[in-house]
Amino acid sequence: MARRTTTAVGDTRRALLDAAAAEFAARGYAGANVDRIARAARVNKAMIYYHFRSKAALYREIIRDMFDAVAARVREVAGSGASPENKVRGFIAAIAIEGEARPHFPRIWLREIAEGAEHIDAGTLRDARDVLGALGSIIEEGCRAGRFHPANPLVIHATIVAPLMFFFATGKFRQKLDRHGARGAARISRDEVVTHLERVTLAVLEGRIA
């Protein structure tokens, strides 16, 4: 019997991580409240300090998990045997899938940008660098194969990642706008955005823009 009567091992930890991600996304690092996190996780507050060391350490762990997942998926795409075109599609999908799988990631990501990556540790910074590097190598590979024109990876990165994070993070905002006269602001699908980004990015890289 590997389980307790009511609670599985690690449940408290998981519940805290989930509740904390929601709280950090909604209120930011400084605005987040450990009491509220504990209450939402239906766990005693002291457990935060037992399982993690501090509010800051809890936050860093959440950040690290998110960026690790994105970086891993992107590295996998870049290292695969796919064509440069499909690697670009895979890159866009990687960001979209991870941004969607972790409902609080996009909002936390926006806040970290605003904060100048202040709460980010060396490993997470390496993740960010790797994502950018992977995109750069995909572009280079396409250029060597004579299928892509040279382009600044930072510009391509910004025009893919920013709209995607923006889209995922604006769910609430768009519903509010919809109710206030911007008819249809809420009616837009994830696929519409992804397809648009694929079309545009590939057109740019393949020099299909007059």
Add this chain to the structure above:
Amino acid sequence: MARRTTTAVGDTRRALLDAAAAEFAARGYAGANVDRIARAARVNKAMIYYHFRSKAALYREIIRDMFDAVAARVREVAGSGASPENKVRGFIAAIAIEGEARPHFPRIWLREIAEGAEHIDAGTLRDARDVLGALGSIIEEGCRAGRFHPANPLVIHATIVAPLMFFFATGKFRQKLDRHGARGAARISRDEVVTHLERVTLAVLEGRIA
């Protein structure tokens, strides 16, 4: 003599607004500290409650100023006699100019998105709706003139505004990345981003993408 010996009328108010914008950008609404704002403005803390009513009211005023400025500029572009193509260029320029003129705007904008526009009053919401509406009418005008293909204004908006705000807000982050192995992350100009967005957006709207 309309001035006092040392301090012009309204100086305290202005100093507080500037210091507060910096504080809110760096730490978010909940994380911002009124003591720190007063200290940075070299003004007594009680002045915040005299000139504004509360921390919340001070924040709302900053938000309103920023979005009013953007909306005004965008409305001007949409209502001008320019061609649809130049109106699109004007729209992109409007966002870029205001995002650049108010150094704290992009980071505060990112945070507001993350917060689901919680601190936003009705006037500011109207601004947001008008910006989206103006872009929609520019696209419609281009379609009626047979120069644009139909496109979802929300998608076009996201692919313009998100990368621009992202670019302006990531100044610090990109310098950090640059020092950590992402060679050239800091070496990218505002004009490079704006030119890229103009080219891509017009190519999409004019159906010049295969």
Add this chain to the structure above:
DNA sequence: GTCTATAAATAGATAGAC
């Protein structure tokens, strides 16, 4: 691993003199 109780610091806000 989990709980109660509480310490210690910091926050937003105001009263009242000048």
Add this chain to the structure above:
DNA sequence: GTCTATCTATTTATAGAC
């Protein structure tokens, strides 16, 4: 309009029992 002093509530964090 500006300043000092202070009130009150909230917050992170820990000690210690179970």
